[in-house]
Amino acid sequence: xxxxxxxxxxxxxxxNVKKMQxxxxxxxxxxxxxxxxxxxxxxxxxxxxxxxxNSHRGDYDIAHLVDDKxxxxxxxxxxxxxxxxxxxxxxxxxxxxxxxIAYGYGQKFLTKDDEILISExxxxxxxxxxxxxxxxxxxxxxxxxxxxxxxxxEEIKKAISSKTKLISLAQVSNVLGxxxxxxxxxxxxxxxxxxxxxxxxxxxxxxxIDVKDMDCDFLSFSGxxxxxxxxxxxxxxxxxxxxxxxxxxxxxxNNITYDTGCNVxxxxxxxxxxxxxxxxxxxxxxxxxxxxxxxxxLDNIENYEKELKDYAIKKLSSNKNIIIYNKDSETGIxxxxxxxxxxxxxxxxxxxKGICVRSGxxxxxxxxxxxxxxxxxxxxxxxxxxxxxxxxxxxxxxxxGNFLDAYFN
Amino acid sequence: MPTSINDKLxxxxxxxxxxxxxxxxxxxNINDYQKIHMDSVSCIDNIYVYVKLDNDKIVDxxxxxxxxxxxxxxxxxxxxLIINKTKAEANxxxxxxxNMIYEKDFDDSVLDEAIVFSNTYKQAARIKCATIGCxxxxxxxx
Ligand SMILES: Cc1ncc(COP(=O)(O)O)c(C=O)c1O
Numbered sequence: 001x002x003x004x005x006x007x008x009x010x011x012x013x014x015x016n017v018k019k020m021q022x023x024x025x026x027x028x029x030x031x032x033x034x035x036x037x038x039x040x041x042x043x044x045x046x047x048x049x050x051x052x053x054n055s056h057r058g059d060y061d062i063a064h065l066v067d068d069k070x071x072x073x074x075x076x077x078x079x080x081x082x083x084x085x086x087x088x089x090x091x092x093x094x095x096x097x098x099x100x101i102a103y104g105y106g107q108k109f110l111t112k113d114d115e116i117l118i119s120e121x122x123x124x125x126x127x128x129x130x131x132x133x134x135x136x137x138x139x140x141x142x143x144x145x146x147x148x149x150x151x152x153x154e155e156i157k158k159a160i161s162s163k164t165k166l167i168s169l170a171q172v173s174n175v176l177g178x179x180x181x182x183x184x185x186x187x188x189x190x191x192x193x194x195x196x197x198x199x200x201x202x203x204x205x206x207x208x209i210d211v212k213d214m215d216c217d218f219l220s221f222s223g224x225x226x227x228x229x230x231x232x233x234x235x236x237x238x239x240x241x242x243x244x245x246x247x248x249x250x251x252x253x254n255n256i257t258y259d260t261g262c263n264v265x266x267x268x269x270x271x272x273x274x275x276x277x278x279x280x281x282x283x284x285x286x287x288x289x290x291x292x293x294x295x296x297x298l299d300n301i302e303n304y305e306k307e308l309k310d311y312a313i314k315k316l317s318s319n320k321n322i323i324i325y326n327k328d329s330e331t332g333i334x335x336x337x338x339x340x341x342x343x344x345x346x347x348x349x350x351x352x353k354g355i356c357v358r359s360g361x362x363x364x365x366x367x368x369x370x371x372x373x374x375x376x377x378x379x380x381x382x383x384x385x386x387x388x389x390x391x392x393x394x395x396x397x398x399x400x401g402n403f404l405d406a407y408f409n
Numbered sequence: 410m411p412t413s414i415n416d417k418l419x420x421x422x423x424x425x426x427x428x429x430x431x432x433x434x435x436x437x438n439i440n441d442y443q444k445i446h447m448d449s450v451s452c453i454d455n456i457y458v459y460v461k462l463d464n465d466k467i468v469d470x471x472x473x474x475x476x477x478x479x480x481x482x483x484x485x486x487x488x489x490l491i492i493n494k495t496k497a498e499a500n501x502x503x504x505x506x507x508n509m510i511y512e513k514d515f516d517d518s519v520l521d522e523a524i525v526f527s528n529t530y531k532q533a534a535r536i537k538c539a540t541i542g543c544x545x546x547x548x549x550x551x
Binding site: 021341342343344345348351352359360361374375403404406407408 | 416419420423424452453454475476477478479528529531532534535538
């Protein structure tokens with residue numbers, strides 16, 4: 001049985017940090033990063049305190065344990081995504097994964113006659129790497145028109161041309177939380193010979209992903225947004241594509257042989273992209289995080305977050321001063337403002353009442369041209385949040401106009 | 410202004426300078442002004458600060474851009490305080506202001522309305538907002 005109150009007990013953070021500014025702490029910034037269960041922390045400590053050795057062909061037992069864990073983690077990730085193990089690359093996170101696609105594929109294969117299609121709703125980590133591709137190759141970056149903040153297949157059809165070579169989109173937007181029709185987009189794109197890169201930073205932690213079924217060409221996500229540690233993430237790529245790509249890091253661990261005449265023979269993917277000592281503690285932590293999420297069940301997580309979101313809409317709708325920008329989005333991201341109060345001031349007020357939210361442009365500066373507000377407040381839920389916490393948010397917002405209380409109480 | 414002004418008045422002063430700032434504008438004769446762009450990764454504030462100098466004297470100061478209540482009101486009040494002061498006098502005021510924000514000893518006799526920000530430490534994440542305009546002005550007159 002899914003029970004958030006029981007799951008919370010796995011998180012030392014909630015045990016250790018009960019109050020903020022004298023009020024019950026409510027952590028609603030899960031789209032930025034999530035808390036870590038004991039299982040993940042234990043796994044990291046296990047590495048540093050019992051199995052601390054480098055990976056890559058260590059000739060002793062402990063080093064072998066590490067190699068084994070790296071291998072097992074790759075295996076677990078491949079099952080998590082439904083792909084081949086050779087298609088799982090360890091990176092430092094979504095940002096690095098997207099940069100690797102842009103550098104390794106985009107800068108290598110795209111030309112001035114090509115177009116890359118993204119949307120205004122993307123995180124800057126899924127915009128700026130493509131701008132760099134554009135600067136280096138002359139390829140053009142084009143934007144899909146959003147319909148009420150959503151990406152539709154219809155608009156993608158209108159936005160592509162015979163020059164479009166790659167579409168890169170977030171499966172779930174970090175600002176409004178809408179899901180894109182990823183499978184339909186991939187099917188359509190492939191009919192036109194276009195590759196699809198999926199930014200799964202906000203989807204992989206919250207819903208089941210099957211890259212075979214979706215048929216995307218690349219998919220990126222971060223460990224820290226799914227109960228794992230910072231500094232570890234995944235790039236999935238179809239093997240044939242990874243094989244043709246360049247690595248932007250070269251050095252120890254990604255080559256087989258080299259001579260003094262600059263001749264190098266690189267390893268096959270995924271090792272080809274993993275030069276240098278890996279974030280091994282991060283890999284141990286990611287292993288435990290994925291196991292933890294699997295045990296809860298991604299479907300349970302997705303359903304419960306939707307329930308929380310619906311509950312929050314219901315609770316907040318009676319407050320006439322609250323403007324909600326994404327009532328109908330399906331995930332646990334709630335984007336709103338308090339009438340007449342600058343988002344950052346309202347977020348500070350919420351801080352003074354113990355509630356962690358994020359104000360801002362969420363790295364998606366462009367979106368504000370569409371939302372027509374310089375900034376929004378985002379409350380983002382995870383499976384360990386509760387309806388009581390949403391009640392606290394609703395109650396505190398009843399007085400949300402008195403934002404200077406943050407300084408004078 | 411006595412340090413003992415009550416919280417109600419302090420709040421009114423902040424709201425007043427936030428909702429109707431006197432110095433939030435882009436100057437018409439922009440070429441007569443020194444200008445600096447101030448933003449930060451820790452907040453949304455994104456402003457230009459302008460100062461017009463006549464030799465050693467600050468004859469005008471203003472700012473414009475996207476800014477929260479704390480950065481708007483603090484920058485507006487500081488503009489009030491430094492206009493018609495010499496650079497040295499203005500620097501002294503700004504130093505006292507920063508000392509207050511960072512909870513050090515400060516000379517409140519020169520801060521006037523800026524005293525309303527003495528509670529900023531309660532919201533550590535907003536110290537950046539209470540100092541963004543101050544730092545900009547300091548850069549321009551140093
Ligand atoms: C949609 C999306 N893409 C990319 C990122 C970047 O992730 P990271 O900072 O872990 O690389 C984020 C993080 O906020 C995100 O929400």
